[in-house]
Amino acid sequence: xxxxxxxxxxxxxxxxxxxxxxxxxxxxxxxxxxxxxxxxxxxxxxxxxxxxxxxxxxxxxxxxxxxxxxxxxxxxxxxxxxxxxxxxxxxxxxxxxxxxxxxxxxxxxxxxxxxxxxxxxxxxxxxxxxxxxxxxxxxxxxxxxxxxxxxxxxxxxxxxxxxxxxxxxxxxxxxxxxxxxxxxxxxxxxxxxxxxxxxxxxxxxxxxxxxxxxxxxxxxxxxxxxxxxxxxxxxxxxxxxxxxxxxxxxxxxxxxxxxxxxxxxxxxxxxxxxxxxxxxxxxxxxxxxxxxxxxxxxxxxxxxxxxxxxxxxxxxxxxxxxxxxxxxxxxxxxxxxxxxx
Ligand code: KG4
Ligand code: ZN
Numbered sequence: 013x014x015x016x017x018x019x020x021x022x023x024x025x026x027x028x029x030x031x032x033x034x035x036x037x038x039x040x041x042x043x044x045x046x047x048x049x050x051x052x053x054x055x056x057x058x059x060x061x062x063x064x065x066x067x068x069x070x071x072x073x074x075x076x077x078x079x080x081x082x083x084x085x086x087x088x089x090x091x092x093x094x095x096x097x098x099x100x101x102x103x104x105x106x107x108x109x110x111x112x113x114x115x116x117x118x119x120x121x122x123x124x125x126x127x128x129x130x131x132x133x134x135x136x137x138x139x140x141x142x143x144x145x146x147x148x149x150x151x152x153x154x155x156x157x158x159x160x161x162x163x164x165x166x167x168x169x170x171x172x173x174x175x176x177x178x179x180x181x182x183x184x185x186x187x188x189x190x191x192x193x194x195x196x197x198x199x200x201x202x203x204x205x206x207x208x209x210x211x212x213x214x215x216x217x218x219x220x221x222x223x224x225x226x227x228x229x230x231x232x233x234x235x236x237x238x239x240x241x242x243x244x245x246x247x248x249x250x251x252x253x254x255x256x257x258x259x260x261x262x263x264x265x266x267x268x269x270x271x272x273x274x275x276x277x278x279x280x281x282x283x284x285x286x287x288x289x290x291x292x293x294x295x296x297x298x299x300x301x302x303x304x305x306x307x308x309x310x311x312x313x314x315x316x317x318x319x320x321x322x323x324x325x326x327x328x329x330x331x332x333x334x335x336x337x338x339x340x341x342x343x344x345x346x347x348x349x350x351x352x353x
Contacts, residue, residue: 013330014086016074016110017322018067020103021095021123022149023047023054025066026318029074029085030326036133038077039319041312042066049189053179060098067106070318085114087334089325092120093342094150100341108339117334119325124151124347126320127282129160130309133323138280138307143270145263147291148283149175149190153347154219154270157280160327161352166270167219174259174285177223181255184231185248195252196288202253203246207233209258214265219273221266223259230255256290264294268302277304287314328353 014037019026028039044062048054075081090107093100104120111118128144131137143166146153152169172180175192182191187198209229212222233251237243267279279299285291286308295306313319331353 013326014080014084015322015326015329016071016085016088017121017318017320017325018071018088018090018103018107019123019126019316019318019321020063020067020099021091021093022099022316023059024316025063025070026316026321027067027070027074028318028322029078029080030319030322032326032330036319036322037080038074039317040070040073040077041317042070045190052183052189054096056096056098059096060102063099063102067102082110082114085116087111087116087325087329088118089121089321089329090118091123091126091321092340093123093345095123095341095343097341097343101339104339104341108335108337112337117329119328119333120335120340121321121325121328122345122347122350124148124153124283125160125350126324128155128157128280129324129327130282130313130317130320131280131307133313133319134307134309138278138305141274141276142278142280142307143267143274143276144280144282145267145286146283147174147263147281147285149173149179151283152221152223154266155347156270156274156276159352161350163348163350165348166273167221167266169221169223171222171224172227174221174223174263175283177227177259178285181227181230184227185234185252190284192285192288195256196290198249198252199256199290201246202249202251204253204257206250207254209233209254211258211262211265214262219266219270221262226255226258256288260288260291260294263291264298267295268298271302271304277302278307279304280307282309282314284315287311
């Protein structure tokens, strides 16, 4: 089955063609980062308008790259939530209109399920069951995964998501949006252990996270540098290093706990923050001690993309799931409510 995937939940327009037997045939992405950067974060109305401009040209691009025509498409998968409603509606309307015109089925995909299944696009994909750490701009969750749609939420952030903490902390340090890659780059020049930051909620049992206090501690440390006339580029790099180390340590501790609690040794990391090299290395180290394995997607498929939506949608379509003709999207949508296939 040849599936067209469309992702428009936030600030990237992602389109891909995935074939159930041949695999990924083409994928294309337009990132709106430059559009939103001047505002220091995503402006929802600008995001929607830009998706309108990009979606159809990107569909034409993937079809031409795969040397196919729209009549070859057998089904369409689109992100139906969670995300920005206006942005989601662009992809959903486009997908539903095309599905109607071509008389083919469509399916609305959960954005985080897309992220969760992205490592399945790589060689040596993880087998079920596994623990998944979902770390994006909007979500930080630990989930036990027994199959597609068989999700048990083990823990989540009670305030900021990990990616959000990277973005907000970067802004406080005067770095550009999105903050994750900027902090990661700066942290490479940083000296370890100069600043001591907390590892929130690791001193008590449980699998929930909290990142907003860490952001405040980082700001306080930076303000002290400014007061001491020591707000140099090196100080900023050292603080970026300390912040990243605190986030990584916290995530590693909670992943270890979740694996132990569930009696599992396979860990999947997905979402934008799973592109972080320091996080990958620290988790690999921990999993090697447990004789386990950590799985992740190539960096391009950690952040938002159309390939993960085409893949997740294809699995659900093959199981017989499809939408009616209504165009419905959800700003909030709990992944545990998805049907098992
Ligand atoms: O999954 P994603 O593309 O979008 C959402 O669904 O939210 O994740 C975007 C988030 C942003 O907060 C960004 O700063 C973060 O992922 N991110 C990173 C890295 N690359 C992207 N955070 C840390 N290190 C990175 N290398
Ligand atoms: Zn995402």
